[in-house]
Amino acid sequence: MYKVMIVDDMEIIRRQIKRLPLWGEETGFHIVEEAEDGKDALDKLQKQSVDLLITDIKMPRIDGVELLKEVDEHQLARCVVFLSEHSEFSFAKEAIQYGIFDYLVKPVQREELQKLLLKAQQYIEEEREKESQLKKLEDRLSEKLEVYYPEHHIESIIQYISAGDAQQALPAIEAMVTDTGAALERDPIKTAVLLEKSYGEILKGIYQHHQWLDQFVDKALLVNINLTNCGDIEAMKVHIVAALGILEATIAQLILRGKKSPLIAEICSYVLENVEQSISISTISEVLFLTKNYIGDLFKQETGMTIGEYITMVKMERAKxxxxxxxxxNYEVADRLGYKDAEYFGKLFKKNVGLSPMEFKNALRDEARGR
Structure with a gap:
């Protein structure tokens, strides 16, 4: 069975497509869900991915192109097909960049849909076969992971990244990619499969050290790494270094290292783990059984920053x-982080980030459109 979702803000269009006598046992394609706009579709796709997504282009909240980007990034559908008016084919260039499968012109004709379903079926079966072969290869190679790249080397990378030590971490990551490729005679598929396994082990180890990371980075982006599409080992190296570099940089930024006292890292960890709670120097002193003056003076002396400034910085990073x-x-973000005055939160955000919350949101949207 092939699962299908139809997305259009006009119910009459969705109904017209559903009435076409091509769904069910005859073709194997079954409509399992429908949505009235891109936001609704994305929410439902995150709960259940589909094989074929047929979506309008112009929709409120999230349009078809934005939906396509999210689907491509998080692998929520195998095939995405745009429903469009003839005038909307100007979207084609951007859509191709994000892997659009095909187009259907409204109103959808039975013959056109039938051709598309046959084409989609062939593509989906080919993809399933590739995934099956990769899974078998992965299972064989995973059994021999220790042979190709020793566990203690992976543990070293975990330790370097967890310590926010870029000087040690980045060369070690590059060496892992190079050594794995050499051990597998630079076979790109085998190297990609094994590196994905090693990468997963590293990611798991880092999150065991720093469980708070989920609140400061998009874990889904890091987990959904796909090296088989990289083509060559150098591209894999760039991809892995970039992904793990995000974690190392985040840890280095948020876990301040004292010149002498290990207490600094302990204070940082407590703030990070409780970022959405009401935190102050008083709560920290109670948890650590130390006086406010002692930890306040020590933190300032070791880091050059007051505990209050650090707490604000961490909360703004979580806000981002x-x-x-x-x-x-914005007011919900403020409230979640313990700021009852949304206007004060906005001023604090701009002071620390350089942009207001709305400007920051718009900048992220513009960046995503420019990718």
């Missing part, structure tokens, strides 16, 4: 992630 996720309004 919440804004990027796009599910909360």
């Amino acid at each position: 992630q919440l804004i990027a996720e796009g599910t909360l309004r």
Whole structure:
């Protein structure tokens, strides 16, 4: 069975497509879900991916092109087909960049849909066969991971990244890619499969050290790494270094290293783990059983920053992630981080980030459109 979702803000269009006598046992394509706009579709796709997504281009909230980007990035559908008026084919160039499968012109004709379903079926079966072969290869290689890249080397990379040590981490990551490729005679498919396994082990290890990371980076983007599309080992190296570099840089930024005292990292970890709670120097001193004056003076002396300034910086970094996720309004972000005055939160955000929350959101949107 092939799962299908239809997305259009006009119910009459969705109904017209559903009435075409091509769904069900005859073709194997079954409509399992429909949505009235891109936002509704994205919410449903995150719960259940589909094989074929047929979507309008011009829709409120999230349009077809934005939906395509999200689907491509998070692998939520195998084939995306645009429903369009003839005048809307100007979207073609951007759509091709994000892997559009095909187009259907409204109103959808039975013959055109039938051709598309046959084409989609062939493509989906080919993709399933590739995935099956990759899974078998992965299973064989994973059993011999220790042979190709020793576990203690992977553990070293985990330790370097977890310590925010770019000087040690980045060369070690590059060496892992180079050594794995050499051990597999630079076979791109085998190297990609094994590196994805090593990458997964590293990611798991880092998150065990720093469980708070989820709140400051988009884990979904990091987890959904696909090296088999890289083509060559150098491209794989760039991809892995970039992904793990995000984690190393985030850790280095948020876990301040004291010149002498290990207490600094402990204070940072507590703030990071409780970023959405009400935190102050008083709550930290109670948890650590130390006086406010002692930890305040020590933190300032070791880092050059007051604990209050650090707490604000961490909360603003969390705010950036919440804004990027796009599910909360600005006042909801403020409230979630313990700021009852949304206007004060906005001023604090601009002071620390350089942009207002709305400007930051718009900048993210413009960046996504420019990719």
